[in-house]
Structures are given as C-alpha cells and as structure tokens.
Amino acid sequence: MKITTILAFFLLFALSSQPLLGSAKASPDHVLDTSGKKLRVDADYYIIPANGGFIDLETNGESCPLHVVVDKHSQGLPLRFAPIKGVIRVSIDLNIMLANYDSRCPHHSIVWKIDPSSKEETFVTLGGVLGYPSSKTIQSWFKIEKYEDAYKLVYCPYVCPSCKHVCKDIGIYVYKDREMRLALTNIPFKVKFKEV
Template sequence: MFLPVNEKKGVIRVSTDLNILFATYTGCPDSTVWKLKDYDYSTSLWFVSTGGALGNPGPQTIQSWFKIEKYEDAYKMVYCPSVCNYCNYPCSDIGIYQDQYGKRLALTSDPYKVQFQKV
C-alpha cells in the first residue's frame, strides 16, 4: 500500500514522497512500513526493511519515505526523500541484492523494474 506525504490529494504521483507498507497482518510486532536500515558495513549496502514510521514527515521519519519514478516502460522504487531539506541520506534506486541469505531490497545502481495494475 502506498500513502503519499499529502494524503488529501487521493492519488499517487511519481516523484512524490510516500510511505510504503504491507496492508496484511504479518504476525510480527514491528510496523509493516518500509524503512531504510542503517548502513551495513559487511556488505557496504543500505538495505530496506520493515519497522518504519507512518506519516509525520520530517527528520525523525526520514528513513521511511520513498518515491516511485518512471523507468523505461515501467517504474522503479527510489529512496531519495525530500521531506527534510537538511538531512543527509543517500539518494539511490532500489534493487534486489542476493546472497546466501536470499534476496533483499537494497539501494543499488541497478533498479528493479516494477509495473502496477489498476484494481
């Protein structure tokens, strides 16, 4: 589910800050809102996880804001929040990183292409 920074508009636009969350019950005590985890020195990557904060745009929630951008004939997910002008976080595409633990979302120069279907 996508929730834009300005929920009153009622539509999701490209290049707009938004929260991304799983709308189904997971059984986990953490929030299902996506967030950028702290830098992982063992892999030299930033990973995307759950446990983020919903709404309240600003420096305290900077890790929970993502964007959808047009990419070729589809879209891509991007971490490049604009809800805090003075916060210092990387801007990057989100792609898939695979290792012995499986596949995980991470900031990468190789974006994962996504398509949306109207429901």
C-alpha cells in the same frame, strides 16, 4: 518622452517573460497500474518486478525486522501506498506498507524503511514510521519514478532537503547467494503495479 517609451518597453518585456500570477506548476503524473488505472490510496497492490517474481518478506525470519525480498515462487504480498499528499504520483514522497498485519515481528510496524545497520548493504525492512514527515522519519519515505516503460522505486526523501546526497535507487542485492533482498543500489529495479 524617449525615457518613458524605453521604460514602458522594459516593463512590458519583464512582465511577458514572467509567469502570470496565480499560474500553477504542473503536477507530476499519476502512477498507473498494469490496467492503466491510477493507483489509489484505498486499494491494495502487488509490486511486480519486470524480470519476474513478486515482492514478499524473507521466509527464514532470522531476526526482526523482516527484510523485503523478491521471491520467484511467491504469490506476492499485497501492499499499500500512503503519499505525503493525498494522491499517488511520480516523484512524491510516500510510505509503502503491508496491506495486512504480519505476526512474525509483532513489535515492528508493517511500514517499509531503509535499514543502514547491515555491514553489507542498506536493506529495505519493515519497522518504519507511517506519516509524520520530518528528519526523524526519513528512513520511511520512498518515491516511485518513471523508468523506461514502467517504474522504479527510489529512496530520495524530499522531507529532508539536506539528504539529497543519499538519493539511490532501490534494487536487488543477492544475500548469501539465496535471498534477493531489496537494497539501496546504483542499478534501478524496474517494476509495475497490479491491483489485488
């Protein structure tokens, strides 16, 4: 009788300490724009740096693909977000792309990617791949993370679990004392999102 009681107590403890079958993990928070509305996949947004300016493309266009920059005098570049799963939430892999076609580099896509080909830094450029999450497209996947009272952009693709060692913030790298290019850095770049 004692063994049955002890066994029953053990089973009751084991079952009460485990989550119930079918219980769901809480979804990450939605990313909100400057007016407090959820970002939508069918809308265009400006990424607004906390310290001023707007996201744009390099203006001198030395070569293709074009680099993504912060421009203090720009009107901004409308962008779209394409999450791996239909809703734009924090910590979810997503593609970032121009909302409109740019004719300066017609043979490159309008999707952001990291470009490790530079000797100075790993810059953010155009020329990425939209969708198709795999190890072949890992350079095109970014995340939006909560950061202080706003957000930050991060390169840490979940579509490549073995790539965790390359996780870095997207920050600003001053290139040749003139352009503020987006690049992989250790310093977060605080941003907000405003619907166009």
